[in-house]
Amino acid sequence: MKLKLHIVFCITLGVFISCERKPQEAKTTPKMKKKAIVYQVFTRLFGNTNTTNKPWGTIEENGVGKFADFTEEALREIKDLGITHIWYTGVPHHALINDYTAYGISNDDPDVVKGRAGSPYAVKDYYNVNPDLAQDPTKRLQEFKALVERTHAAGMKVIIDIVPNHVARNYEGLTNPEGIQDFGETDQVGQEYQVDNNFYYIPDTPFEVPQWEEGYLPLGGEAHQLADSAFQENPAKWTGNGSRLARPNFSDWYETVKVNYGVRPDGGKDFDELPDGFDAKGPKDHFEFWQDKQVPNSWDKFKDIALYWLDLGVDGFRYDMAEMVPVEFWSYLNSHIKAKNPEAFLLAEVYNPGLYRDYIHKGKMDYLYDKVELYDSIKHIMKGYGWTDHIPVVQKGMADIEHHMLHFLENHDEQRIASPEFAGKSELGKPAMVVSATLSTSPTMIYFGQEVGEPGAEDAGFGKPSRTSIFDYIGVPHHQRWVNERKFDGGQLSDDEKALRDFYKRLLNFTSTSEALMGDYQEIHFYNKEHTTGYDHRVLSFVRWSKDEQLIIVSNFDAGESYDFELKLPPDVVDKWKLGKDVYQLKDALYNRVDANLSVKNGIGYFKVQLDPLESFIFQVGK
Structure with missing residues (x-):
C-alpha cells in the first residue's frame, strides 16, 4: 500500500538530480557474498487455474490458489529461476468476503472491505493465516508451516508482510497465544489519545462509511445482508492513512484503522528518542538501549507478533508503509528481531528519500524500496521520455546506502510493464531489468508473472486493469499458462513468453552468483x-x-x-x-x-x- 502523493524531486535545467544530502560516512559494506533475489508472489493467485475472471466473481466462480499449490515442483522451478527469497504476500488473516462462520470466524462487512477477496493490508488476525489459502481452514496454520518447510527444503527463505501502521476495522484475534490481548481490548475509548491505547478515537461520534464512488459499490452493488452502508463502530477511530474524519473519504484507507505508537495528535512523542550517534551503532546496542525503557503498548504488540512468526520459521518481513510509523519503534522492533535471528531479512516500504538514512541507520532496516528515485527514473526511460543520464546521478546520490535500496520493476502496487498504461510490451523491460539487477549490490525483486509478460489486463472488480488485482478473486492468464494445470513447466506459454522467461532465468541466475555484482x-x-x-x-x-x-x-x-x-x-x-x-x-x-x-x-x-x-x-x- 502506498500514498498517492510522493516527494517532489530537486530539478535543475529540466534534468532530474538527487536532492543535496548531508555528508555521509563510508559506504555500507554488504554482509552477503552474493546478491539476494526476491520473488514476490501474491499467494492466493499463484496456483489458481480458474480462467473465468468474472468481475467481482466469488471464490466459487473465479477460484483461489492455496498454500498446497506451492508444490515441490513449483518451488524447484522458482528456485531455478535464480530466486533466494520468496515473499508470500497476503498470508496473515485479513478481512474478506467469504463465509467461514462454520470455523468460528466472524463474517466481514463489505462496507469496510475492498473488493471481495479483501486487501492483504487490512489484517484481521495477526496470529493466524488467511483461511482462503488452506485446503482445510481448521488446519490453515499447519498448512502454512508445511509451506515454510517446503520452501526451506527447496533452498529458499520465506518473507511475509507485517503492516504496523494499521489493522482492519474489525480486528478480531481468535487464536492469540496465552497472555496476548487483542488490539484495542484495554483502550480508554473516551479519549482521543492515551499513550497505551492501540488506536486513536473520535469521542462521542460514531463511524460512517464513505460516500461510494461510481463503479465502486461494495461487491459491485450485489445484494448482501451486511452491505447496508453502515458499520458499527462507536466511537469512530482514526482511519489508517491518518484521516481524523468519522466519515472518511472514499480515497482514504477506510477499511483500516491507524495504530497509535505513542505519537500525540499534535505530533509530540511519548517515548524515548535514540541518543546522538546511535545511527552508527548495531542492532545489539539498539536492543540493549530499549531494555530499561517503558514503551507504548502497541510496540510490544507488534514485537510479539514478529517473534511469533519467527518461531514458525519465517525468515524475514516486508513492512508496509514503514515511514508512517516512528523510526524509534523500528529500532525497538528490528533489534528484537535481530536478537532472535541475526540473518532476518527486513524490507520496508519508504517513499520519502529524506527519511531513507534514518530508517536504515536508526531504524535498523536491511532494505528499502528504491522506488522514488531509481524505479521512477527507469520507468520514464521505458515509457520513452526519460534519459539514461538520470541513472548515474541517482546512483551517485545513493552511494553510501546503495546496498540497502532494493531494486524492482514490478510489485503489487505498481503497473505491470506490459500494461498499455505503462510500457505496453514486456520486452521494453529487458534493458531496464538488466540495469536494475546489476547496477548495485542491493537485492533484486521480481513480481510473479513479470517473467512471462503478465499485463494485468483483467477487470477484477475493485482492482482495475494495469495492476494485477490485490482485492478480488481472479486468475492471472500469462502466469496460468506457465502453471499449465499445476505442471509448472510453461507448457502453454507462447514462444515469446518462453523466451522472456529464459531471459529472466539467465539474468537472475547470473546476478545471484556473480562476485563482481x-x-x-x-x-x-x-x-x-x-x-x-x-x-x-x-x-x-x-x-x-x-x-x-x-x-x-x-x-x-x-x-x-x-x-x-x-x-x-x-x-x-x-x-x-x-x-x-x-x-x-x-x-x-x-x-x-x-x-x-x-x-x-x-x-x-x-x-x-x-x-x-x-x-x-x-x-x-x-x-
Whole structure:
C-alpha cells in the first residue's frame, strides 16, 4: 500500500538530480557474498487455474490458489529461476468476503472491505493465516508451516508482510497465544489519545462509511445482508492513512484503522528518542538501549507478533508503509528481531528519500524500496521520455546506502510493464531489468508473472486493469499458462513468453552468483557520451568489479533503433583494473553468444559494440 502523493524531486535545467544530502560516512559494506533475489508472489493467485475472471466473481466462480499449490515442483522451478527469497504476500488473516462462520470466524462487512477477496493490508488476525489459502481452514496454520518447510527444503527463505501502521476495522484475534490481548481490548475509548491505547478515537461520534464512488459499490452493488452502508463502530477511530474524519473519504484507507505508537495528535512523542550517534551503532546496542525503557503498548504488540512468526520459521518481513510509523519503534522492533535471528531479512516500504538514512541507520532496516528515485527514473526511460543520464546521478546520490535500496520493476502496487498504461510490451523491460539487477549490490525483486509478460489486463472488480488485482478473486492468464494445470513447466506459454522467461532465468541466475555484482561500481556513461560517436541518452553503460571478476554492462533502451559504436573504458578504470596487456577477450555472460576484443591503447580501453533494439550485454573481461 502506498500514498498517492510522493516527494517532489530537486530539478535543475529540466534534468532530474538527487536532492543535496548531508555528508555521509563510508559506504555500507554488504554482509552477503552474493546478491539476494526476491520473488514476490501474491499467494492466493499463484496456483489458481480458474480462467473465468468474472468481475467481482466469488471464490466459487473465479477460484483461489492455496498454500498446497506451492508444490515441490513449483518451488524447484522458482528456485531455478535464480530466486533466494520468496515473499508470500497476503498470508496473515485479513478481512474478506467469504463465509467461514462454520470455523468460528466472524463474517466481514463489505462496507469496510475492498473488493471481495479483501486487501492483504487490512489484517484481521495477526496470529493466524488467511483461511482462503488452506485446503482445510481448521488446519490453515499447519498448512502454512508445511509451506515454510517446503520452501526451506527447496533452498529458499520465506518473507511475509507485517503492516504496523494499521489493522482492519474489525480486528478480531481468535487464536492469540496465552497472555496476548487483542488490539484495542484495554483502550480508554473516551479519549482521543492515551499513550497505551492501540488506536486513536473520535469521542462521542460514531463511524460512517464513505460516500461510494461510481463503479465502486461494495461487491459491485450485489445484494448482501451486511452491505447496508453502515458499520458499527462507536466511537469512530482514526482511519489508517491518518484521516481524523468519522466519515472518511472514499480515497482514504477506510477499511483500516491507524495504530497509535505513542505519537500525540499534535505530533509530540511519548517515548524515548535514540541518543546522538546511535545511527552508527548495531542492532545489539539498539536492543540493549530499549531494555530499561517503558514503551507504548502497541510496540510490544507488534514485537510479539514478529517473534511469533519467527518461531514458525519465517525468515524475514516486508513492512508496509514503514515511514508512517516512528523510526524509534523500528529500532525497538528490528533489534528484537535481530536478537532472535541475526540473518532476518527486513524490507520496508519508504517513499520519502529524506527519511531513507534514518530508517536504515536508526531504524535498523536491511532494505528499502528504491522506488522514488531509481524505479521512477527507469520507468520514464521505458515509457520513452526519460534519459539514461538520470541513472548515474541517482546512483551517485545513493552511494553510501546503495546496498540497502532494493531494486524492482514490478510489485503489487505498481503497473505491470506490459500494461498499455505503462510500457505496453514486456520486452521494453529487458534493458531496464538488466540495469536494475546489476547496477548495485542491493537485492533484486521480481513480481510473479513479470517473467512471462503478465499485463494485468483483467477487470477484477475493485482492482482495475494495469495492476494485477490485490482485492478480488481472479486468475492471472500469462502466469496460468506457465502453471499449465499445476505442471509448472510453461507448457502453454507462447514462444515469446518462453523466451522472456529464459531471459529472466539467465539474468537472475547470473546476478545471484556473480562476485563482481557485490563489488565496486563506476559509471562510464558520461565519458562515452563525451568521447564516443553514436552513443546517446538511450544507451547506458557502467562497470562492476571484484578481485576476480570484471564486468562491462551496456544496455540499449530504444525499441526501434540499433547502435553501433566503439565503447571506451576511461583511463581510471583501466588503471583500477590493472589492464596491462594490449588485448583482452570479452564474453557476454547473458547468452554466451558474443565475443569481442578489448584493446588498450594509451591507457584507454576500446571495443566495438553492436546493440540491437532493447539489447543488453554483460561482458566479462578475460584474464
